Amino acid sequence: MPKKHAPIEPLSAVNHNEAPKPLVSEDADKRSTIGLEYMTYEQLEEFGQELDEVRQRVLNDIGQADANYIRRVIKVQRSFEVLGRVGLFFPFFWPVFLLGLAFLALSKIIENMEIGHNVMHGQYDWMNDPMVDGKRYEWDIVAPAEDWKRSHNYVHHTYTNIHGMDRDIGYDLFRVDEGQPWYPRHRFNLPIAFMLMLVFEWGVMHHGVERSDYLSGKISKAEFEAQKKRAWRKIRRQVFKDYLLFPALAVPLIPLTSWWVPLAVLGGNVVANVIRNVWSFNVIFCGHFPADVQTFTEEEAQNETRGQWYLRQLLGSANISGTRLFHLMTGNLSHQIEHHIFPDIPARRYPEVAKDVRRLVEKYGLPYNTGRLSKQVLSVAQQLAVFAKKPADPYQCGNSPESKALREAQQAAAAHADVPVPERSAS
Amino acid sequence: MLTVNHVRARVVEVVRETAHATTVLLRPNGAWRGFVPGQHVQFGVEVDGTRKIRCFSVSSSRTRRDGLFAVSVKAHPDGYVSQFLHNELRPKTLVYLSQAEGDFVLPDPVPDFLLLISGGSGITPLMSMLRTFRDTGHSGRVVFLHYARSRADEMFTDELDQIASSGPSTRVLRVYTREPAAGAELVGRFDAGHLEYLGIDPARTPTYVCGPAGLIATVNDLYDKLGATEQLRTEYFKVPAIDLDAADATGTLTFEKSATVVDNSGATILEQAETAGLTPEFGCRMGVCNTCAIRKNHGAVRHVVSGEVSANTDETIKICVNVPVGDVNVAL
Numbered sequence A: 001m002p003k004k005h006a007p008i009e010p011l012s013a014v015n016h017n018e019a020p021k022p023l024v025s026e027d028a029d030k031r032s033t034i035g036l037e038y039m040t041y042e043q044l045e046e047f048g049q050e051l052d053e054v055r056q057r058v059l060n061d062i063g064q065a066d067a068n069y070i071r072r073v074i075k076v077q078r079s080f081e082v083l084g085r086v087g088l089f090f091p092f093f094w095p096v097f098l099l100g101l102a103f104l105a106l107s108k109i110i111e112n113m114e115i116g117h118n119v120m121h122g123q124y125d126w127m128n129d130p131m132v133d134g135k136r137y138e139w140d141i142v143a144p145a146e147d148w149k150r151s152h153n154y155v156h157h158t159y160t161n162i163h164g165m166d167r168d169i170g171y172d173l174f175r176v177d178e179g180q181p182w183y184p185r186h187r188f189n190l191p192i193a194f195m196l197m198l199v200f201e202w203g204v205m206h207h208g209v210e211r212s213d214y215l216s217g218k219i220s221k222a223e224f225e226a227q228k229k230r231a232w233r234k235i236r237r238q239v240f241k242d243y244l245l246f247p248a249l250a251v252p253l254i255p256l257t258s259w260w261v262p263l264a265v266l267g268g269n270v271v272a273n274v275i276r277n278v279w280s281f282n283v284i285f286c287g288h289f290p291a292d293v294q295t296f297t298e299e300e301a302q303n304e305t306r307g308q309w310y311l312r313q314l315l316g317s318a319n320i321s322g323t324r325l326f327h328l329m330t331g332n333l334s335h336q337i338e339h340h341i342f343p344d345i346p347a348r349r350y351p352e353v354a355k356d357v358r359r360l361v362e363k364y365g366l367p368y369n370t371g372r373l374s375k376q377v378l379s380v381a382q383q384l385a386v387f388a389k390k391p392a393d394p395y396q397c398g399n400s401p402e403s404k405a406l407r408e409a410q411q412a413a414a415a416h417a418d419v420p421v422p423e424r425s426a427s
Numbered sequence B: 001m002l003t004v005n006h007v008r009a010r011v012v013e014v015v016r017e018t019a020h021a022t023t024v025l026l027r028p029n030g031a032w033r034g035f036v037p038g039q040h041v042q043f044g045v046e047v048d049g050t051r052k053i054r055c056f057s058v059s060s061s062r063t064r065r066d067g068l069f070a071v072s073v074k075a076h077p078d079g080y081v082s083q084f085l086h087n088e089l090r091p092k093t094l095v096y097l098s099q100a101e102g103d104f105v106l107p108d109p110v111p112d113f114l115l116l117i118s119g120g121s122g123i124t125p126l127m128s129m130l131r132t133f134r135d136t137g138h139s140g141r142v143v144f145l146h147y148a149r150s151r152a153d154e155m156f157t158d159e160l161d162q163i164a165s166s167g168p169s170t171r172v173l174r175v176y177t178r179e180p181a182a183g184a185e186l187v188g189r190f191d192a193g194h195l196e197y198l199g200i201d202p203a204r205t206p207t208y209v210c211g212p213a214g215l216i217a218t219v220n221d222l223y224d225k226l227g228a229t230e231q232l233r234t235e236y237f238k239v240p241a242i243d244l245d246a247a248d249a250t251g252t253l254t255f256e257k258s259a260t261v262v263d264n265s266g267a268t269i270l271e272q273a274e275t276a277g278l279t280p281e282f283g284c285r286m287g288v289c290n291t292c293a294i295r296k297n298h299g300a301v302r303h304v305v306s307g308e309v310s311a312n313t314d315e316t317i318k319i320c321v322n323v324p325v326g327d328v329n330v331a332l
């Protein structure tokens, strides 16, 4: 193999001030306070460099094995899909039908998680193969790739767990963290979560249409309309494929079998989508909502260094332990922490990255949130239940007179910038 | 499916031409629309999981009935793809191609008198022309003047010998610059004397030149001096030249789609694009979200954090964390 060229002197991670744009404070001298309870600034810098080294080591090693892996996964997924589609045409012979259902659900899970999610992060862009090009890939779910990539790859992965910036904290629906204001609808945290679980793909689609960002003026009307248009186009495509085309293909079977066969095919598609929804909901909720996952304020994160950015990802995510097959089924999002540290490295490398992350966690005495699926799911459910309760502190209730007064005072202060911004008076 | 209109080919045979050069014979799929001698293809081959894309000129005759065609590759001393093709490529490998492209081609009808000049691996497009002349019984006069370091270093030696002795209309003259043949008619590098010796008047001779930058420059200067530039067509195998030690930002940054060229300021490509008034898509601006990823057509870029340099033709890069090293062309 031809030799690699020796890299030139890299720029220091902090010289290249990489705090993502809205996190750069007007006060250039201000330092972000993230991680100071664990490390000094020097250690944070060192921590960042150590992770940069891990990253480069893994990148240098990436090659044929990774390319073969993703192609193999794609092949397996496609054969599962074919088996699934064929199996669903045999509702009059239920073992085959059930097997078909299982294969279709599995195929959708693998496509969404290990293939779609990861490819769209650009994890396989280095292959230079259009089949796995992050910019072109469109996945088998009602959320259009383009809008999902914006809200996920950009907003969520950059501003991870920063209140008011990361819309994935509770998805604007749930209260999962102390720092979120409580509203009466949060009483229904658990039942709403249960319902969302069943229709998760629709939730993801809806999340990509940034209504609140449009109403608050963060995105333009044209952009909002375009998001809606893309969503409708994708919905039509998915509904046509799963709920019209495949059931219709079963219509010629009616004379040979029975009138209800297309309906069974339709039902099979619905159930397969629901199984996928339940699975991905659980994996994803376990990634950020178990107890002890930390959240941050914009204030704290401003001007953060690369090391602090990495640390925020670590503190803001949680892993699920399990077997290799389990990790594959989660698209390796069971390694949520490693995924958040290096979102664009092929996910099959996360177990390897995890060894280094744990080494650094030991070294600096950091928390590392992990546990079995059952433990993490339970923890998420508990969180949803705990934060559903109305807090005693009126300032934690979004619609209490105290909060309203505070908001008004803050708005007034913002209008007259010379008056100091009032802080909440009780805690 | 994505593959429908894409040109693919299977490697049929890999033939060593010299110690440093190899010919790759290819069987293209139905999407291939053929080539005109002198044209090149963008040749993509997977090396260690990555599809690497390089340009290679077609070297075979246009008249092959089996539909096969060939490219010939000189192994660049520290070249990634050319070394791979020379040392490791095996028959049956799948390669990803573009359609044949380039306008280094002969006019139709072919002029009665033609001068072809090449140096080193620059022989490949001209070899395709010569072979096609031979196979179509072209009757016009052709003079082929080729410069190689030595006979051992020359590609297609036997075939050139044959063509040289095939008839009076084609004259093949080779100059071995390092190890001149005994009693050679011409020696040394190209100069005006060589054309005089051949009795060629540049102003009246359509001339095709392909080879190293130095050769092309010398021919160009001469034709310029003689007011014969109109007769001259050149093809240059541009290989990235990267000066990693350059202290200052050098070269130009070309935004292909918006037809904008700026002097490389040393800032990230995203920043330079914005300074030039373009509005590329971006998100994090720190290399995380992949929103800014675009195609780099050619040139070398350096990652601002890791310092890694990447010089591949036709690859995807994140423009928020890459700075150009020398000339770079991106699809923006």
Ligand SMILES: Cc1cc2nc3c(=O)[nH]c(=O)nc-3n(C[C@H](O)[C@H](O)[C@H](O)COP(=O)(O)OP(=O)(O)OC[C@H]3O[C@@H](n4cnc5c(N)ncnc54)[C@H](O)[C@@H]3O)c2cc1C
Binding pocket: A005, B040, B054, B055, B056, B057, B058, B071, B072, B073, B074, B075, B076, B078, B079, B080, B081, B082, B083, B121, B124, B125, B236, B237, B238, B239, B240, B241, B242, B244, B309, B310, B311, B312
């Ligand atoms: C129109 C056209 C037609 C061509 N036709 C032919 C042909 O018929 N036959 C032929 O042999 N060639 C041809 N070429 C040249 C060919 O496309 C390649 O450029 C050549 O083979 C070298 O490719 P490579 O991958 O081997 O070298 P590369 O790996 O691209 O290296 C080229 C140079 O860049 C340097 N470099 C690369 N990467 C780095 C890095 N990361 N850091 C520092 N330095 C780096 C290398 O040291 C080397 O000096 C043609 C080119 C063009 C434009």
Ligand code: FES
Binding pocket: B281, B282, B283, B284, B285, B286, B287, B288, B289, B290, B291, B292, B293, B318, B319, B320, B321
């Ligand atoms: S803007 Fe996010 S990777 Fe470049």
